[in-house]
Amino acid sequence: MKMPGLGxxxxxxxxKVYDERDAVRTVLDLSxxxxxVIIGSPIITYELNMIxxxxxxxxxxxxxxxxxxxxxxxxxxxxxxxxxxxxxxxxKNMDGFHLxxxxxxxxxVLLTTxxxxxxxxxxxxxxxxxxxxxxxxxxxxxxxx
Numbered sequence: 525m526k527m528p529g530l531g532x533x534x535x536x537x538x539x540k541v542y543d544e545r546d547a548v549r550t551v552l553d554l555s556x557x558x559x560x561v562i563i564g565s566p567i568i569t570y571e572l573n574m575i576x577x578x579x580x581x582x583x584x585x586x587x588x589x590x591x592x593x594x595x596x597x598x599x600x601x602x603x604x605x606x607x608x609x610x611x612x613x614x615x616k617n618m619d620g621f622h623l624x625x626x627x628x629x630x631x632x633v634l635l636t637t638x639x640x641x642x643x644x645x646x647x648x649x650x651x652x653x654x655x656x657x658x659x660x661x662x663x664x665x666x667x668x669x
Contacts, residue, residue, distance in 0.1 A: 543658055544656065544657055544658060547657035547658045548635065548657050550657075550661060551635065551660065554664070555591065558664075561593045561594055562591045562594075563594045563595070563625070563629050563631055564589075564594070564595045564596065565595070565596040565622070565625040566596070566598050567621040567622055567625060568588065568622075569588075571618065572588060594629070596629045599628070601628055602624045602625060602628055603624075605620075605623075605624040605627060606621055606623075609624065609648065612648060613644040613647055614644050615641065615644050615645075616641075619638070619641045619644070622641075623652070623654070626652040626654075627650060627651060630651070631652050632653065633652065633653050633655060634652050635655060635657045635660060636654060636655075636656065637656060642654060642656060
């Protein structure tokens with residue numbers, strides 16, 4: 525799962541950023557109740573380690589480590605998938621890896637707040653549903669009521 529910065533370091537002057545941050549927190553809280561399996565990957569670890577602010581990096585990595593239930597492993601299939609998907613869609617390399625890990629691990633959902641990534645994924649035939657965390661929560665709420 526892609527995780528935006530969680531906490532006081534976000535620019536919460538934008539309502540959507542604030543709402544998406546809270547949605548991610550809610551998903552993480554609900555994962556314990558509904559047994560969502562949060563899958564970590566080497567690419568998430570890499571991105572989190574790129575956070576420049578030491579305090580923010582440590583905080584987000586701690587939340588990440590506490591949240592993941594499984595860890596995806598890098599394989600040649602991941603790299604092959606990335607190559608194919610980058611040819612088919614206008615994705616950044618890192619997004620290609622996020623998508624590859626999600627697809628190759630059989631993830632039902634990949635959460636992202638990146639609208640360009642969402643749009644690019646909507647053009648692909650995927651097993652994994654790529655969705656904004658706010659929309660994910662709406663669907664979960666509707667299915668439980």
